[in-house]
Amino acid sequence: MRTAFYISDGTAITAEVFGHATLSMFPVEFEHKTLPFIESVDKALAIKATIDKVADSSGEPPLVFFTFVNPELSDIILSSKGVCYDFLSYASEIVKRELKVKPVPKVHRTHSIHEKTYDFRISAVNYALANDDGANIKDYDEADIILVGVSRSGKTPASLYLALQYGIKAANYPITEDDLEKGNFPKFLLEHKHKLFGLTIDPDRLASIRQERMANSKYASIRQCRIEVREVEMLFKRHRTPFLNSTKFSVEEISAKIIAEAGLSRNKY
Amino acid sequence: MRTAFYISDGTAITAEVFGHATLSMFPVEFEHKTLPFIESVDKALAIKATIDKVADSSGEPPLVFFTFVNPELSDIILSSKGVCYDFLSYASEIVKRELKVKPVPKVHRTHSIHEKTYDFRISAVNYALANDDGANIKDYDEADIILVGVSRSGKTPASLYLALQYGIKAANYPITEDDLEKGNFPKFLLEHKHKLFGLTIDPDRLASIRQERMANSKYASIRQCRIEVREVEMLFKRHRTPFLNSTKFSVEEISAKIIAEAGLSRNKY
Incomplete structure (x- = not known):
């Protein structure tokens, strides 16, 4: 080779x-x-x-x-x-x-701690971790974006990537069956409706991811996955929450699409 | 501009x-x-x-x-x-x-879900999250590396970066004052001694990071930071645990240095 x-x-x-x-x-x-x-x-x-x-x-x-x-x-x-x-x-x-300017080469000019947005990125990582998977619902004022979707639809890797690469404070919240039964986002999400971005996923793929986590559970059944995905997409549409189907996309692609669609400012350079 | x-x-x-x-x-x-x-x-x-x-x-x-x-x-x-x-x-x-081969251009040839190591990266992220900050000490058999260091020495962003970018299963464990008083790594770390990699940090920088988190606490005092850093470095040296001072390095640089020094295999391409 x-x-x-x-x-x-x-x-x-x-x-x-x-x-x-x-x-x-x-x-x-x-x-x-x-x-x-x-x-x-x-x-x-x-x-x-x-x-x-x-x-x-x-x-x-x-x-x-x-x-x-x-x-x-x-x-x-x-x-x-x-x-x-x-x-x-x-x-x-x-x-x-x-x-018409000469280059001034310096060692470690990129990917170093001296990039002016470096501190943003580290504090965004801390934010994303503290606000992962609905762990904290009190600091959404600070969020740049709140990813929402059913359990295992790809919210966590996307939140971390947005934070680590772009210094974007991305929280994420799992829409539960309880929320779906009530037919609405919880109140603390509705208060930040303009920051919500939905992730959805093909039911087959969702079932296989959940199967690995909790084999043969109701949670991982294809029927349950179909119901949750259909209902969450209806919710997104009703609230005009922008959303994308993550099934065929990498975390880089999902992040780039979210930034473009939500018009987020990046703290990269 | x-x-x-x-x-x-x-x-x-x-x-x-x-x-x-x-x-x-x-x-x-x-x-x-x-x-x-x-x-x-x-x-x-x-x-x-x-x-x-x-x-x-x-x-x-x-x-x-x-x-x-x-x-x-x-x-x-x-x-x-x-x-x-x-x-x-x-x-x-x-x-x-x-x-002497023609290129076969394809859209989305990089940064896509079709990269053969993509699944490694996502499962490494799940591993890093589940094994962040000593949250889980039972799955170190699976770890590629275990970052150790005092609280706020930069372990979490480095673990996440190693996982997300390189598919490396990086756990991290905070060395507590209790461990330092006992003068040794806890037993469950000693069992994986060859996987340990230390992160250390200048006491001044550590104090200022901790100050933001818990102002005017003993935890954030410069005296406490000096003691912890000195003792943890002694511990690293005594066990010949490789370590690096993270103070002046970005998460990209820290990760590249860890990979090089620990001879880790990357699951990037």
């Missing part, structure tokens, strides 16, 4: 995201190796040796996506037997030409 | 990560706009109009980082007044030349 390296003087998250997106266009399997915090000549030389060894033993040069602030380290990687791509350099040339 | 657009037919996460990394090298402030799920000609034409409007009203062309599978959509964006960069195309040319 061909090897792909993602190398940087920082977390290498950018190298990995970029390299993975590029390689995912090809119908080829790769072994992925991420090497973060390569900040010294010694470390870079060790990586070069690793790349060369992979090239020699497999007979195929690895693909290497890298970025360094220090050009001395870049030169070491470029001298390896890998097919090396300094992926930010071309784009930064274009930006430099347009802005 | 100059505007930067990140546009894609998917989540636009890759466009955003790449564009942000490029722009972060320049000492210039940007207004960032992310536009995901641009999958139709109509939507692309609307975006082109938005870009042109920004260019006309500000007199400065926005910087546009974009990627589409459908070349018709790319052409629409390229015909706008922005400085447009189809950031994956150059890298994919290099890869194509090396692999």
Whole structure:
């Protein structure tokens, strides 16, 4: 199998995201190796040796996506037997030409604690945890959004992702059978109606997720799942609560859709 | 202020990560706009109009980082007044030349539920939540890693990040004053000694974090924080538990360092 390296003087998250997106266009399997915090000549030389060894033993040069602030380290990687791509350099040339400003490279410029919105993100994570699964219904004034849906419709991972990545204070509340019988959202949700966003899910998928959690229960039965999903969707429609069916979407996709549809402000950069 | 657009037919996460990394090298402030799920000609034409409007009203062309599978959509964006960069195309040319394989572009190829490790990530999130803050000490057999440290040393965000991004089952346990008085890890941690990873923090920073949570308490006093940090570090050293000081690092950096030092396998791709 061909090897792909993602190398940087920082977390290498950018190298990995970029390299993975590029390689995912090809119908080829790769072994992925991420090497973060390569900040010294010694470390870079060790990586070069690793790349060369992979090239020699497999007979195929690895693909290497890298970025360094220090050009001395870049030169070491470029001298390896890998097919090396300094992926930010071309784009930064274009930006430099347009802005007529020189880049001022700094180590750890992204994904660091110095990003100005970092503290927002950490306090949003604390908020999302304290307000997960209806654990706390008194702090919804502070919420940017309140995800609602039946048990196991994907609310928790979406809340955490919104908080951790975007600094969005996302609470989530499970709509119970009791709520559905009463035919309405509880009062403390209605007070924040404009912050509600619904998640729904195909009954078959819901039943299989619940089955793993509580096998052969009424809770996990397909009949129960069908009733709950139908009733919660009716509730969303009646209140004009925006909602999306999470069945076929990843947590990244669900989060991006919620941000776009609800018009949330992101605290990312 | 100059505007930067990140546009894609998917989540636009890759466009955003790449564009942000490029722009972060320049000492210039940007207004960032992310536009995901641009999958139709109509939507692309609307975006082109938005870009042109920004260019006309500000007199400065926005910087546009974009990627589409459908070349018709790319052409629409390229015909706008922005400085447009189809950031994956150059890298994919290099890869194509090396692999001698044509790309097979598919929409939603990254950050989708079809990534083969997606289910790992969701079950790791459930694990991290159930095993947060010492809530459950019976399932450490299943843990990939157990983060330990005094209260508020950064364990929870790191556990969630490891789970959500990398599918790593990360538990975390707060070392209490009671544990420190006894001068040892509790027995149920010693049974999993090889899985322990310590987080420590500068006492000043710890005191200020605890102060926000419980103002003027003994818990938040600088003296108490100094004692706890000194004692927990002694404990880490005595057991040769790897540890890192989280004070100056983001959750991304802490996670990357833990993965590298503990040699964890990532379930990302």
